[in-house]
Amino acid sequence: MPIDHRLSPEHEELRRTVEEFAHDVIAPKIGEFYENHEFPYEIVREMGRMGLFGLPFPEEYGGMGGDYLALGLVLEELARVDSSIAITLEAGVSLGAMPVYRFGTEEQKREWLPRMCSGEILGAFGLTEPDCGSDAGGTRTTAVRDGDAWVINGSKSFITNSGTDITGLVTVTAVTGRKPDGRPEISSIIVPSGTPGFTVAPAYSKVGWNASDTRELSFSDVRVPAANLLGEEGRGYAQFLRILDEGRIAISALATGLAQGCVDESVSYAKTRRAFGKPIGDNQAIQFKLADMEMRAHTARLAWRDAASRLLAGEPFKKEAALAKLYSSEIAVTNAREATQIHGGYGFMNEYPVARMWRDSKILEIGEGTSEVQRMLIARELGFAS
Template sequence: MTAMLDPTLPAEYEDLRKAVEAFAREEVAPVIGDYYERHAFPYPIVAAMGRMGLFGLPFPSEYGGMDGDYFALCIALEELARVDSSVAITLEAGVSLGSMPVYRFGTDEQKEYWLTDLCKGERLAAFGLTEPGGGSDAGAVNTRAGNVGDSWVINGSKSFITNSGTDITSLITVMAVTARDDDGRAELSCVLVPSGTPGLTVEPGYSKVGWCASDTHGLVFDNCRVPQENLLGERGRGYAQFLRTLDEGRIAIAALATGLAQGCVDECVRYVKERSAFGHKIGEYQAIQFKIADMEARAHSSRLAWRHAAGLLLAGKPFKKEAAIAKLAASEAAMASAREAAQIFGGYGFMNEFPVGRFYRDAKILEIGEGTSEVQRLLIARSLNLV
């Protein structure tokens, strides 16, 4: 008997895909270039995404969510990134890095208090992991959270934290050292820090190569005091919590990267039908056709990879290797396709007014954020038991 895999999306996912596709095309595409050029956060777009329920997609209705799942979130991310990655990463970070740790590891009281506004998109949450001296060594945490009386007192700094400094940011989950054993090994825990807490300083936004309409800041904690009940999950389980968070987030980034790769195809197909050179539409030339064919193949393969990883996640099966494969394949596909799209557009591809110029600037971070390509290769190699 031959097993057949049906690649067609079930109706509820396809309806979501179409709705987000239309939103991205009609509401995001006409205005996002201006936000990008001004390095301005697109509050009206984020509010509209909230009204659509996108920030609540994978959460239950008891917290204001849509009773969906992580696959639905990734569908939305891919469609948004076909038009703009700043908007897509705002959703990705707000859900998979911001709200999801509270949902996965929080107490009933924490979930009830924080998730309702987060699911509506009326507030945003951030995850404070990376530090100035950390990078790929995500476990090299120097930020400290000391247990003083009935409080945690936090000191240290974080870097490159998405959604940490908007006017609607309400919460930052902070990874910190809460103790050390006799051998100096760190006990890592996560602590919830509300925005505006005394001792928390949000540094000026970064001047970034890409994702220029998203919010990214460094954070400084100087005797920042929060109640003991702001501990997220079990003390000492912070490392395991962020590993789970990053594994899921890699699937989401793979979906986002797939959207960028597909957006390159969309833009190039339109352009080559309009642009003429040497008496012919440039789409008639085989050199151009082959470039776009390769771009389409990369987007298709990336889509299969992230959907496979997401399917394993939803089925409750191990997915770490598949998430790493999807993230590696999709991010490198996005970078390669953005480079080729800029080449097809020629001089116009070097202009920010054209989407492919933004795509080119946005693609590189996909090979770095939420685990570099080198880290993904390391994870894949380890899974093969080579030594």
């Protein structure tokens, strides 16, 4: 039986609403924020008022009662215009709020989720470390139990949404013990912003995503209540694997949006830019580039929606999420390169959206699992040991 990826009326209405918001509100303003490396607080506040940060969460916690498909649709539409805005939402939902929803106690959910769902505060997920990227099992940050508190020491790097004026918490993975075989026992702990000893470094100077917030974090004898443990002690590694599996669907939707945005901008440019007395779109070489770009974006869309549908159905989705993330991120890079080529010299000018898309695309092959990690996961699902 064929898989039906046509949208319900509710999902289509949401998609159209966000499409209009992206073009009418984000597009005219985001270029200045991007070039000035400024976080777009007013746009983020508006997204909060629209309920976008609460899309996949139940209404009892301040959410919209939607699902992961709805989140993916929103991320795709945002990224068609700008990826900094899209990654702010993706990280705030998938990495900031979702761990609390999936693994938090009822008290933790009621304390944190309503404010994250409304966009009043942002959450972040502190996983990556300076000496520990893809090898998350090599975590060096430690958390030691001292009475009714955890004492945390260590550092994290490349953490999105961690240093804004509205960041409320960072969920940190830390070694809390050792297993019988000597491997680290990793747990997840909520660290509220402003906790003494918790230092947020200045924002990175990045190649792309320049209107989003990314920082290095350090923890020096940071004390938080023992009740801030998220989920079971020693289960942090398994927890973040689940969070990353879901997050790959979201990143795939974002990458698809960037790839489609490259098509949108290039089609418009090819119809208006004239050379040798005619629009450059009259040249078959340009038409074929555009056809290939549209094919890639369409296929990526099918891939992330398939993974999302499996997640919503309660079926295994690890392989499909890895496939979607791998394919969509790599074709986003390809489409961005081709869009720049079609625009010629103008594609190298920051005033054109494709210049941002080109700069933003590469990180999609790295963040939330590199392309190499995705291939490893797919091979495992095919029955090969790594």
